[in-house]
Amino acid sequence: MKKTLAILGSGHLGQQIAYYAISDSHYSNVVFFDDFTSDKERNGYAILGDTDNVEQAYLNNAFDEIIIALGYKHLNVKKALYERFKGVIPFGKVIHSSSWVDKTASINEGCVIYPTCAIDANAVINANTVLNIGCTIAHDSVIGKHCFLSPRVALAGFINVEEMCILGINSTIIDNIIIVEKTQVGGGTVVTKSITKSGLYVGNPHRFIR
Numbered sequence: 001m002k003k004t005l006a007i008l009g010s011g012h013l014g015q016q017i018a019y020y021a022i023s024d025s026h027y028s029n030v031v032f033f034d035d036f037t038s039d040k041e042r043n044g045y046a047i048l049g050d051t052d053n054v055e056q057a058y059l060n061n062a063f064d065e066i067i068i069a070l071g072y073k074h075l076n077v078k079k080a081l082y083e084r085f086k087g088v089i090p091f092g093k094v095i096h097s098s099s100w101v102d103k104t105a106s107i108n109e110g111c112v113i114y115p116t117c118a119i120d121a122n123a124v125i126n127a128n129t130v131l132n133i134g135c136t137i138a139h140d141s142v143i144g145k146h147c148f149l150s151p152r153v154a155l156a157g158f159i160n161v162e163e164m165c166i167l168g169i170n171s172t173i174i175d176n177i178i179i180v181e182k183t184q185v186g187g188g189t190v191v192t193k194s195i196t197k198s199g200l201y202v203g204n205p206h207r208f209i210r
């Protein structure tokens with residue numbers, strides 16, 4: 001496959017996505033755009049400018065698809081960039097080949113699924129969301145747009161995580177729960193009831209801290 005992936009953000013997340021995009025044979029080349037460096041390359045891949053250069057570079061055939069690689073501290077910017085480029089530039093997708101995705105599950109544009117995730121029947125991962133290594137998403141669960149799931153997050157069945165949520169490493173969400181948008185849960189948190197107020201939650205069972 002001869003396709004070039006543009007990655008917005010050349011920091012650690014962007015570099016990891018570039019690594020999987022190439023080493024797992026999803027794309028043949030990567031270019032970066034970054035608003036916070038004047039460097040011209042990262043790990044051998046060109047940095048073509050900042051986000052204001054994206055549209056023109058696409059018109060110049062500098063790349064085929066785009067993925068936004070901003071980490072969990074910048075989900076508002078990640079959302080804004082997604083909305084800016086949606087319908088203008090095709091979004092790519094990287095689903096690592098070591099992950100298992102049931103054929104009835106759907107993973108939408110701009111998503112990155114790291115190695116060894118398991119995504120079961122009828123699960124939906126909405127656009128612009130990242131699942132880090134080893135996440136388990138059970139049947140019929142839905143994850144909203146612009147979310148970040150840390151390593152080993154475990155979702156039982158029939159869960160609805162709304163957009164812009166951050167689920168910490170090894171957090172566990174029991175079945176039939178709704179997590180309202182812009183919620184963050186800490187590492188190892190066990191969410192036992194629906195969360196209806198955005199904020200930061202930790203512990204087992206989960207408690208609101210701010």
Ligand SMILES: CC(=O)SCCNC(=O)CCNC(=O)[C@H](O)C(C)(C)COP(=O)(O)OP(=O)(O)OC[C@H]1O[C@@H](n2cnc3c(N)ncnc32)[C@H](O)[C@@H]1OP(=O)(O)O
Nearest residue numbers: 132150151167168169185186187188189200201202203209
């Ligand atoms: C590949 C990657 O690396 S992806 C990124 C993976 N990283 C993660 O998942 C990190 C998740 N982050 C955490 O769990 C953090 O502790 C956070 C975000 C929940 C809170 O961080 P801070 O804002 O610094 O909170 P702080 O450390 O001040 O703790 C506030 C209170 O919550 C408690 N607390 C913090 N984190 C947790 C936790 N994960 N579980 C239980 N209690 C916690 C603290 O003990 C403290 O309690 P106290 O007020 O009774 O003393």
